[in-house]
Amino acid sequence: MKISLIGYMGSGKSTIGPELAVLSGLDYYDLDAEIEKHTGYTITETIFNKGELYFRKLEREKLHEILAKDNFVLSTGGGTPCYYDNIDVINKNSLSIYLQYNVKELFERLKGNTAERPLIAHLEGEPLQEYIGKHLFERSTYYDKATVVIKAGKLSNLEILKEIKNY
Numbered sequence: 361m362k363i364s365l366i367g368y369m370g371s372g373k374s375t376i377g378p379e380l381a382v383l384s385g386l387d388y389y390d391l392d393a394e395i396e397k398h399t400g401y402t403i404t405e406t407i408f409n410k411g412e413l414y415f416r417k418l419e420r421e422k423l424h425e426i427l428a429k430d431n432f433v434l435s436t437g438g439g440t441p442c443y444y445d446n447i448d449v450i451n452k453n454s455l456s457i458y459l460q461y462n463v464k465e466l467f468e469r470l471k472g473n474t475a476e477r478p479l480i481a482h483l484e485g486e487p488l489q490e491y492i493g494k495h496l497f498e499r500s501t502y503y504d505k506a507t508v509v510i511k512a513g514k515l516s517n518l519e520i521l522k523e524i525k526n527y
């Protein structure tokens with residue numbers, strides 16, 4: 361079984377992922393953590409020092425490496441499915457699960473919680489909400505291609521895990 365969690369920043373991919381892996385007896389990978397291990401730098405440092413394009417190439421490389429393995433849960437980064445043909449590769453090689461939240465829910469989850477997220481670290485209040493709205497709209501084309509969509513906004517982590525298990 362190969363499972364990839366996808367979704368916007370702050371959608372809980374890195375919280376649900378390890379729990380799902382333990383429950384299912386699968387290995388766990390966090391794509392950002394794998395990139396950090398590889399470079400020796402935080403994602404923020406990599407994006408600021410080398411640029412986003414460099415980061416996206418590395419992200420694709422690591423994604424392919426992990427998808428070639430077996431028996432895992434993978435938490436992707438919020439942008440992973442939205443570059444190159446990543447979403448098709450994810451869908452071909454794993455069961456993709458989209459943790460879906462609306463703009464307001466994401467804003468509530470992300471506000472005061474942006475420091476380690478280089479794309480939104482400089483934003484707060486209304487500009488942050490506006491950014492999320494526009495960005496989510498652009499990215500939804502990719503997220504909506506997931507095989508399973510979980511409307512996670514009103515669910516506890518346990519309920520999300522149950523929905524995934526039921527599926």
Ligand code: S3P
Pocket residue numbers: 367368369370373374392403436437438439440477478479
């Ligand atoms: C990004 C999301 C981040 C990280 C990078 C870019 C994005 O991961 O990969 O900062 O483009 O949405 P999280 O979704 O875990 O915050």
